[in-house]
Amino acid sequence: MSFDNAYEAISENNDETRWAFGTGFVDPLSGVDTSVPDGVDGADLAAYCLMLGDDALIMSHRLQQWCSHAPELEDELAIANIALDLLGQARLLLARAGKADGSERSEDSYAFFREERDFRNVRMVELVNGDFAATMARLLTFSVWRLALLQRLESSRDPVLAAIAAKGVKEVTYHREYAANWVVRLGDGTELSHQRMQAGFDAVWPLYDELFVVHPVERRLAGIAADSDGLRSEVDDVLTQVLTAATLTRPEDSAGKVVGLVSGMAGRDGVHTEDMGYLLAELQSVARAHPEATW
Amino acid sequence: MVNALAIAGTVTDPELPMLTLADLGVLREVSEEDGRVVVSITPTYSGCPAMDTMRDDLEHALRDAGYTEVEVRTVLHPAWSSDWISDEGKRKLAESGIAPPAAAPRGGPVLLTLGAPPRKVACPRCGSDDTEEVSRFSATACKALRRCRSCLEPFEHVKEI
Ligand SMILES: [Zn+2]
Numbered sequence: 001m002s003f004d005n006a007y008e009a010i011s012e013n014n015d016e017t018r019w020a021f022g023t024g025f026v027d028p029l030s031g032v033d034t035s036v037p038d039g040v041d042g043a044d045l046a047a048y049c050l051m052l053g054d055d056a057l058i059m060s061h062r063l064q065q066w067c068s069h070a071p072e073l074e075d076e077l078a079i080a081n082i083a084l085d086l087l088g089q090a091r092l093l094l095a096r097a098g099k100a101d102g103s104e105r106s107e108d109s110y111a112f113f114r115e116e117r118d119f120r121n122v123r124m125v126e127l128v129n130g131d132f133a134a135t136m137a138r139l140l141t142f143s144v145w146r147l148a149l150l151q152r153l154e155s156s157r158d159p160v161l162a163a164i165a166a167k168g169v170k171e172v173t174y175h176r177e178y179a180a181n182w183v184v185r186l187g188d189g190t191e192l193s194h195q196r197m198q199a200g201f202d203a204v205w206p207l208y209d210e211l212f213v214v215h216p217v218e219r220r221l222a223g224i225a226a227d228s229d230g231l232r233s234e235v236d237d238v239l240t241q242v243l244t245a246a247t248l249t250r251p252e253d254s255a256g257k258v259v260g261l262v263s264g265m266a267g268r269d270g271v272h273t274e275d276m277g278y279l280l281a282e283l284q285s286v287a288r289a290h291p292e293a294t295w
Numbered sequence: 296m297v298n299a300l301a302i303a304g305t306v307t308d309p310e311l312p313m314l315t316l317a318d319l320g321v322l323r324e325v326s327e328e329d330g331r332v333v334v335s336i337t338p339t340y341s342g343c344p345a346m347d348t349m350r351d352d353l354e355h356a357l358r359d360a361g362y363t364e365v366e367v368r369t370v371l372h373p374a375w376s377s378d379w380i381s382d383e384g385k386r387k388l389a390e391s392g393i394a395p396p397a398a399a400p401r402g403g404p405v406l407l408t409l410g411a412p413p414r415k416v417a418c419p420r421c422g423s424d425d426t427e428e429v430s431r432f433s434a435t436a437c438k439a440l441r442r443c444r445s446c447l448e449p450f451e452h453v454k455e456i
Contacts, residue, residue: 026347031335031368074430074440081432088342092371147405163371167341170374170456171436173405178431180407238407245409 028091028107029160034099037157040224045158046101047120047217048225050110051268052149053093054121057111058276059142060086061283062129071132078178082139085171092164112287116280117270123260124207126267126276130200133186133193137200140179144238145211145231147172152226161224180242187246198248205251206259211235213258215268299332300325302360309348310435313391316349320379323370331364332357339375340436377437377455394419394441394452416452418443426450 036042063083070076091107098105125142129135150172153165186193212232218225243250258266265271287293303325304317316322316336324335334353338346350367357365377396380388385395394416418426423445430440431454438451 026350028338028346029369029371031366032371074432077430077434077440078432081436084342084344084436085340086342088338088340092341144407151405159372163374164341167338167371167374169405171340174431174454174456176407180409184409241407242409 025091025107027095028088029095029099032160032163034096034160036100037159037224040158041220042101044217044220045224046097046103048221049093049097049100049161051120051215051217052153053090053097053110054119055125055142055146056086056093057090058119058121058279059125060084060090061279062125062127063135063139065129066135075132079135082175082178085168085175089164089168089171096160096164108287112284113291116272116276119267119270119272119276119280121267122207122210123267123273123276124204124210126272126279127204127207128275130203131196132182133196134200134203136179136182136186137197138204139175140183140242141201141204141208141211141239143172143176143179144242145235147176148231148234148238149226152231156226157223165226176238183242183248184246187243187248194247197246201243201248202251205253209253209258210266210268213266213268297360299327299334299357299360299362302356302362303332303334303353306349306352306356309345309352310437311388311393313387314380314384316353318381318384318387320375320381320384321349330362332362332366334365334367335370336367337370337375342436375456377453380453388453389419392419392450393438394450396453396455399455414455416441418446418448419450420448421446428452 036045060083063079063086066079067076067083070079090111094107094110097110098107124138127138147169150165150168154162154169156162156165183197186197188194189197212228212235214228218228240250260266260273262271303322304315306316306322308314308316308319308321311319319339321336321339322334323337324333326333334357336346336349336353346369353367354365376399378399380396388395397414397416414428415424416426416428417424421443423443425444426441427444428439429442429449432438433440433451437453437456439454440449441452442449
């Protein structure tokens with residue numbers, strides 16, 4: 001089935017899935033054994049999958065907003081590919097959630113028809129992009145953290161999570177390297193690029209501590225969720241390595257105190273920043289306007 | 296009727312049409328029971344948007360060959376590696392002007408090496424080793440974009456994962 005030009009492919013009248021966008025994809029876990037491991041609470045496992053899935057989904061959405069705005073064509077491609085990798089991870093994790101709690105809820109249903117308070121992502125990923133330096137500061141921080149997390153998750157007792165993590169490790173390794181190279185290039189660049197790179201880290205840092213809060217759901221999922229032991233020092237070390245090479249100053253820690261909590265709650269509990277509502281409006285409006293449509 | 300494995304083995308990748316899914320290492324298993332065919336495929340990258348197209352192409356090829364019951368399953372474990380591209384596949388890539396991957400890094404903790412000496416990738420056009428990476432990412436997730444300093448042509452390189 002090859003076509004001389006793209007228009008022939010579009011006009012061919014059959015059910016083939018030629019165009020890779022929109023909704024109505026085949027379940028990414030179709031054919032995968034998704035039974036819940038012995039002794040594991042399906043609702044907890046689903047909640048955990050939503051946490052990791054929402055981190056990837058919302059980060060991907062922010063990166064997608066760079067499409068047609070990146071400083072160079074090469075970075076346009078890079079950022080779009082990173083966003084695509086994360087979207088793929090999100091699809092698998094959201095689909096895993098719907099199988100784990102027995103609801104059979106689809107990836108589309110989770111992405112497009114949940115309210116803000118039901119999203120479980122850390123707040124760092126939802127902040128507006130800011131300039132390119134700020135985007136790279138966040139991408140580096142996020143990638144270093146997520147890579148460390150996914151590496152631990154590779155030994156999860158849930159074979160589905162372990163397999164999703166193993167694929168993710170290969171992908172996020174590239175994301176981390178891409179962001180690190182930009183941070184060094186801009187940090188150790190001109191006076192202006194240095195300033196803006198530093199401002200990028202200063203902006204993201206108040207939400208750094210939140211990455212290491214262990215949620216009760218994770219505590220109940222010992223052996224299933226990524227082991228948080230030593231996670232922070234591992235992430236700290238890699239970030240310090242990059243910041244030093246980039247001649248940047250590590251911003252002041254908030255001493256393990258998560259800022260901006262509402263009654264002790266943050267992103268993992270569905271409490272988000274004001275940026276989140278605007279993001280979801282953009283992400284969800286088409287699907288909500290045409291709820292039965294596939295496109 | 297030609298056996299199902301042989302049919303599935305002819306289906307090509309939608310993004311790298313010079314390769315069959317078997318060359319690419321994406322086709323993991325084909326089994327046949329009483330005329331019912333079960334095909335297992337694995338994604339190269341989590342976000343690979345071509346999975347649904349591969350699924351359709353496999354189903355069509357097998358139906359056209361007379362198999363009425365076809366099921367295509369996803370397998371996630373073990374994760375796809377560029378090492379799974381066959382020698383024949385690597386040869387076809389090079390012939391089409393795409394630099395094939397070298398051996399993938401081994402598993403285990405991934406150290407971040409800043410300013411590491413760049414990997415040597417030979418130009419698929421003139422064979423020169425004097426090439427540079429233009430972008431770590433390219434038109435598809437699995438390829439990087441490079442440029443040859445000898446013949447000045449840009450080319451793609453399937454990344455090692
Ligand atoms: Zn050349």
